[in-house]
Amino acid sequence: MTSLIHSLKVSALLTSVTLAGLMSSCQQEAPVDKYTKEKVLLIGNSTEPQALDPQIVTGVVESNIITALFEGLCVQHPSQEGIHLPGAAASWESNSDFTEWTFHLQPNGKWSDGTPITTADFLFSYERILTPDMAAKYASVLYYIKGAEDFNKGKNKDFKSVAITAPDSHTLKLELKAPTPFLPDLTKHYAWYPVPKHTVLKHGKMTQPNNPWTEPENMVSNGSFKLKTWRFNDQIYVEKNPLYWDADQVKLNGIRFLPILNPYTEARMFFNDQLHVTYGLAPEMIDHSRQNYTQNFKQDTYLGTNFLRFNVTHNDLKNLKLRKALAFAIDSQSIIDNILKGGQLAAYGMVPPMGEYQPPHVLSYDPQKAQQLLKEAGYGSDSGKTLQLTLLTTDKESAKTIAEAYQDMWKKNLGIEVSIEQSEWKTYLDKLTKLDYDIGTGGWIGDYPDPTTFLDMWKKGDGNNRTGWHSEEYEAILRDAEQTRDPKQRIKKLEKAEALFLSEMPIMPSYWYTQCYLLHHTVQGWDPLLLNNHPYKFVDLVAETAQ
Secondary structure, three states, X not given: OHHHHHXXXXXXXXXXXXXXXXXXXXXXXXXXXXXXXXXXXXXXXXXXXXXXXXXXXXXXXXXXXXXXXXXXXXXXXXXXOOOEEEOOEEEEEEOOOOOEEEEEEXXXXXXXXXXXXXXXXXXHHHHHHHOHHHOOOOHHHXXXXXXXXXXXOOOOOOHHHOOEEEEEOOEEEEEEOOOOOOHHHHOOOHHHOOOOHHHHHHHOOOOOOOOHHHOOOOOOOOOOEEEEEEEOXXXXXXXXXXOOOOHHHOOOOEEEEEOOOOHHHHHHHHHOOOOOEOXXXXXXXXXXXXXXXXXXXXXXXXXXXXXXXXXXXXXXXOOHHHHHHHHHOOOHHHHHHHHHOOOXXXXXXXXXXXXXXXXXXXXXXXXXXXXXXXXXXXXXXXXXXOOOEEXXXXXXXXXXHHHHHHHHHXXXXXXXXXXXXXXXXXXXXXXXXXXXXXXXXXXXXXXXXXXXXXXXXXXXXXXXXXXXXXXXXXXXXXXXXXXXXXXXXXXXXXXXXXXXHHHHOOEEEEEEEXXXXXXXXXXXXXXXXXOOOOOHHHOEEOOOOOO
């Protein structure tokens, strides 16, 4: 394996448009050296983003770019979890039980076109994402605000019913329906980011689909960078925003996000000094990188869960015992050991263990139990009934490999033939949303460090549910937990909710993530963070000096 990877490293042909563009300006100088001197960060970003509108997107690929362009009320500390730094808000305070919060906007905050940022932008943004016609899949992240859920679900059509007020142009007040001490963490999520009212309305109506306000020639943003170019299947380039309120802190002059779908291509690019940071690392490259690129190899804890969705509206998958049979037939530890190889943990719950929260042990690999459940479900070799199921996944090569592992296990342990359907990112998301699938691969990265970020999405009508499942009892337990002020009792109720959720098996947890990637030694200010949400304003590139 080592000699193969070495030969790939030294003989990689730079044939793509991106590589040609990176190399053409200086044939003798490696792109990393050139762009380090120019303080332009080169990042692999997996695939083309679905969009760059913070109130439309749902994925990590999009988040990586949007967090450079936009900024919420609070900003993540570059190296310490749970520390909230000023963002669009200069300061904030809450009442004693964390149900009322007041944010004071930066006095010199401006959009990238020079227009002052005021509370009118925030009121517009929150009305926009919560308006039912917007169909924003992340609207539920704002349900902590009193009245937000009813407005979003059309139960109250007056936005004034949502407890967001602005006493003046730079003071924003939020009244929450329950104690929420982690609200500053929530405001770091892109669903809470402001969008420029004047720009959105200049190019269309507030909730207009495909409003062109995010096109490079139109976009106005409030982050430390602004959009310069977007060349499809080539790169998205963002440059330093000189009107950013904290521009003196920003050390980079720009960032190039490269949609490199193939992880082997991405690794070769890094080995050949064409990238500062990779999006990930192919499993076959992990041991090689750990041994031969010790300084560059990173394996960080990542607050996320990989799982399979079951479309419970599917004729066969309405059968709970069939869903359980499919789940108990999967050996996640084998997938980790033989395919992933990145130190992941086999998941027995949706919520990764965090703090005092311990997910219930509802799921394990048990092929005999799986076979018994399949028989009880009315299927199997003696039933005379055949199953025709398809597993939907993305078009990555690594996704295909994992899908084939699931396929083999279902064949071996249950005698079930499952076909695989690979779709590019946008089509994949669209199929999940429309329930146009049988079984679908999925993953969820926590939006904030609390179990509810993994539990709230399974409520009825949530845009990220995408299973067709809901439970009034489940939602009642979550509402009860929401109103519980004692932290330990709250945790117990959330664990009870997850136990109910897993007992009905609309999803099958597979493994808890780690983040394996390569980081060039010239990159500074890039430290391990649970949500992998590195604030670019603190990142720097420091060129090597001659000895």
